[in-house]
Amino acid sequence: MKNAALFIAIALAFTSLTAFTFSGSNEYIGSKSCKACHSNAKMGGTAYKTWEKGPHAKAFKTLQTAEADKIAKEKGFSTKAAETDNCLSCHVTGMMEKGAKFDKKFDKTEGVGCEACHGAASAYAKKHAKDVEGAKKLGLETPKDKDAEKLCLTCHNEKSPTYKKFDFAKQLKQIDHSK
Numbered sequence: 001m002k003n004a005a006l007f008i009a010i011a012l013a014f015t016s017l018t019a020f021t022f023s024g025s026n027e028y029i030g031s032k033s034c035k036a037c038h039s040n041a042k043m044g045g046t047a048y049k050t051w052e053k054g055p056h057a058k059a060f061k062t063l064q065t066a067e068a069d070k071i072a073k074e075k076g077f078s079t080k081a082a083e084t085d086n087c088l089s090c091h092v093t094g095m096m097e098k099g100a101k102f103d104k105k106f107d108k109t110e111g112v113g114c115e116a117c118h119g120a121a122s123a124y125a126k127k128h129a130k131d132v133e134g135a136k137k138l139g140l141e142t143p144k145d146k147d148a149e150k151l152c153l154t155c156h157n158e159k160s161p162t163y164k165k166f167d168f169a170k171q172l173k174q175i176d177h178s179k
């Protein structure tokens, strides 16, 4: 148990140095900015459609339920879940990152959107379609294997009031949108 906690602490420290500070001066522009190209198998693939039907796209709406408000109250918060920073930090793109910048287009009701895992996109959104390698310098990330697992564990951990044991291989399959 101690080891698990230590592992998560290390994972959190590591990820906070990578995923959540990498955005630099980039702004979060919102998942709708990815929709046009990533809904089309002939362009960027159908990731948007898969994400839209998956669990992450409803993460904010989950906070607007009576169940969520009850959890927030039990945790000692006096605000509704959807207005509580602690809850928003894992249920909405970018909210965990200190100093994050959000474009006017950004809409927090998207929940955990593309940029929560692929990096704030203001610099790369229009530029990566032809040059993925170049876009990595502009903040585009596609975490694989251990890096992807560390990313998941920034939210899927015991700080979540409803934490369920996280099974990386299985849960990555559940959100697979790589086609």
Ligand code: HEC
Pocket (backbone or CB within 6 Å): 029, 030, 031, 033, 034, 035, 036, 037, 038, 043, 044, 114, 115, 118, 121, 125, 126, 128, 129, 130, 131, 132, 141, 142
């Ligand atoms: C103008 C169309 C367009 C827009 C807008 C767009 N993408 Fe893409 N994206 C593409 C295309 C095309 C590829 C495939 C490039 C390739 O494989 O050479 C791609 C590839 C990717 C990849 C895979 C990178 C890799 O490692 O292979 C990711 C991740 C990605 N896009 C994320 C996003 C996100 C997040 C947004 C919204 C902020 C977005 N894209 C908006 C066209 C677009």
Ligand code: HEC
Pocket (backbone or CB within 6 Å): 055, 056, 058, 059, 060, 062, 089, 090, 091, 092, 093, 112, 116, 117, 148, 149, 151, 152, 153, 154, 155, 156, 164, 168, 171, 172, 173, 174, 175
């Ligand atoms: C920014 C925080 C965040 C990150 C990073 C994140 N998730 Fe989630 N994930 C959530 C939240 C919040 C929910 C609950 C959504 C709901 O039910 O409204 C969730 C739900 C899920 C679910 C649905 C099953 C369940 O546990 O409720 C799967 C599967 C999942 N995530 C997989 C992943 C994988 C795989 C990764 C890493 C590649 C990942 N997540 C990264 C926040 C995150």
Ligand code: HEC
Pocket (backbone or CB within 6 Å): 031, 034, 038, 044, 045, 047, 048, 049, 051, 052, 056, 112, 113, 114, 115, 116, 117, 118, 142, 143, 144, 145, 148, 175, 177, 178, 179
């Ligand atoms: C919870 C984290 C998470 C979210 C949210 C997410 N992705 Fe991903 N995405 C990943 C991971 C991790 C991979 C690599 C998967 C693998 O290696 O199997 C990936 C892979 C991809 C790829 C394929 C890259 C390749 O190597 O072919 C594209 C394109 C992509 N994502 C686009 C998007 C878009 C667009 C959205 C929003 C509509 C989005 N992703 C939302 C984590 C996420």
Ligand code: HEC
Pocket (backbone or CB within 6 Å): 062, 063, 067, 068, 069, 071, 072, 075, 077, 081, 084, 086, 087, 088, 089, 090, 091, 154, 155, 156, 157, 158, 159, 160, 161, 162, 163, 164, 165
């Ligand atoms: C450390 C990240 C994190 C924080 C902080 C967090 N959540 Fe979550 N939440 C998650 C994840 C990940 C899930 C998916 C289930 C799990 O916990 O494994 C989730 C799922 C949920 C669910 C759905 C439960 C279910 O069984 O499907 C509710 C409701 C919820 N959270 C409410 C809240 C409320 C209210 C707060 C604030 C008091 C909060 N969460 C804070 C990460 C977090």
